[in-house]
Amino acid sequence: AVSSNAQQERRFPDDFLFGAATASYQIEGAWNVDGKGESIWDRMTHTKPHLIKDMTNGDIAANSYYNYKRDVEMIRELGLDAYRFSISWPRILPNPLAPYEVNQAGVDFYNNYINEMLKYNITPMATIYHWDLPQKLQDLGGLLSPMFPEWFEHYARVVYEKFGDRVKLWTTFNEPREMCLLGYGGDEKAPFLNLTDIGTYYCAKNLLLAHARAYHAYNNDFKPTQNGECGIVINISWIGPLTDSEEDNYAAELKRQAEWGIYAEPIFSEQGGFPKEFAEVVAQKSIEQGYATSRLPELTEEERKFIQGSFDFLGINHYTGYLVSANEYKTANAVPSLLDDADVGVYISDDWLPSASDWLKMVPDSLYNLLTHLKDKYNNPPVYITESGWSEVPETGLIDDERILFYRTALNNALDCLEAGVNLKGYMAWSLMDNYEWIAGYTELFGLYEVDFKSEAKTRTPRKSAFVYKQIVKTRVIDPDYEPTDMVMTID
Ligand code: GBH
Numbered sequence: 001a002v003s004s005n006a007q008q009e010r011r012f013p014d015d016f017l018f019g020a021a022t023a024s025y026q027i028e029g030a031w032n033v034d035g036k037g038e039s040i041w042d043r044m045t046h047t048k049p050h051l052i053k054d055m056t057n058g059d060i061a062a063n064s065y066y067n068y069k070r071d072v073e074m075i076r077e078l079g080l081d082a083y084r085f086s087i088s089w090p091r092i093l094p095n096p097l098a099p100y101e102v103n104q105a106g107v108d109f110y111n112n113y114i115n116e117m118l119k120y121n122i123t124p125m126a127t128i129y130h131w132d133l134p135q136k137l138q139d140l141g142g143l144l145s146p147m148f149p150e151w152f153e154h155y156a157r158v159v160y161e162k163f164g165d166r167v168k169l170w171t172t173f174n175e176p177r178e179m180c181l182l183g184y185g186g187d188e189k190a191p192f193l194n195l196t197d198i199g200t201y202y203c204a205k206n207l208l209l210a211h212a213r214a215y216h217a218y219n220n221d222f223k224p225t226q227n228g229e230c231g232i233v234i235n236i237s238w239i240g241p242l243t244d245s246e247e248d249n250y251a252a253e254l255k256r257q258a259e260w261g262i263y264a265e266p267i268f269s270e271q272g273g274f275p276k277e278f279a280e281v282v283a284q285k286s287i288e289q290g291y292a293t294s295r296l297p298e299l300t301e302e303e304r305k306f307i308q309g310s311f312d313f314l315g316i317n318h319y320t321g322y323l324v325s326a327n328e329y330k331t332a333n334a335v336p337s338l339l340d341d342a343d344v345g346v347y348i349s350d351d352w353l354p355s356a357s358d359w360l361k362m363v364p365d366s367l368y369n370l371l372t373h374l375k376d377k378y379n380n381p382p383v384y385i386t387e388s389g390w391s392e393v394p395e396t397g398l399i400d401d402e403r404i405l406f407y408r409t410a411l412n413n414a415l416d417c418l419e420a421g422v423n424l425k426g427y428m429a430w431s432l433m434d435n436y437e438w439i440a441g442y443t444e445l446f447g448l449y450e451v452d453f454k455s456e457a458k459t460r461t462p463r464k465s466a467f468v469y470k471q472i473v474k475t476r477v478i479d480p481d482y483e484p485t486d487m488v489m490t491i492d
Contacts, residue, residue: 389430
């Protein structure tokens, strides 16, 4: 172990981008205000509230549509370099099939938001799509429609056009896995389609094509004048082998390919296309199951080339990890599905601290293991950690010592990565404030700031972790002994 003195000498470079992240549906509220159209999360939470743990929705959430100046003030209090936020598609294009019918009130909102950030030298990083699809496009098939890439490119062009003079860091999609596996192949995210056999894979193909269209649109038509960068955000857990055996190593690789490789490999690998071993397994199983072709659709040579290399950087949402075994810890997967295709066992150690979310454990070296793995795999692309964070139950309140431990652990990993030569350019905490945690409603909270959802004003109060994060950002050093002297927040 490194002594605390030696650790204190390890610094983040001055140009390392520290930030915090949020997403439109989770914070904005104002779901039907000023011409905004209906999204799939509006529809789903209104018509099927029982799917949400506490039967709540994002109709009001943290009400950031009205509180955005306070949100930017919080970023100033924390002394952050950047703010990652997402743009609501139905707020910009309530009639999404008429992409030139732009909702001016929606544009005004994001203009005000972005200008408020720039006023204080905060770098905006915009997510073009973070799960709030216009319901109208879902009615036409959503991400399963072959039209989807065209719809998405139209929308992306609108936001580049409106905001690209000021936004220089763009990401197309947030977390393909959550949309495709859990939304189309499962029933844990809108649109809850549960098309287990092919939903995930058809979604993945259309998403990759849509991403590539939006990337090339930016690269060809906006980058020359706007000079920004465009990437994608993929959620990647660290997945390691349970033992050093060849079988467990192969099982872990297969699971990595299934969980994130199907989205990352076509974009970031040298050769492009879906990951080889996994594609072979799905093809083989599909035939055995009586399908005419592989359930994982082919990419034509032209599509493969179009998608390959469509990035300026890789955004990674990283929270946790687990170990994989070829034979042990398996659970039955009765139906054709991604989980059955990568039919491996998953092991989670009792030593890993649990959070308020069942999927989130504190895995001490996961960020380091992951980023060094990706460095070698994809030739060291520029990487931003676009989300990283820890959930607590509401009762935890303001003294969130486990979250502090999580951030110190993750950021120590980040320093290890910098020393190992990983091209890591920034780190965004999830989340700036408590927000609507999808099907968990308001029962699992990730905020550096607590939000009093019962109050009219949706009052924000800094947690202890906010002071610790602020100190790290200010000094560029992780002091393991730092304790805030009081809980009074100021703008330095
Ligand atoms: C992110 O998802 C989201 O981008 C963000 O909106 C969200 O609020 C935040 O993180 C916290 O959850 O895979 O079947 O076990 C994090 C990704 C979401 C991955 C939940 C694991 C659990 C379902 N995680 N998911 S499953």
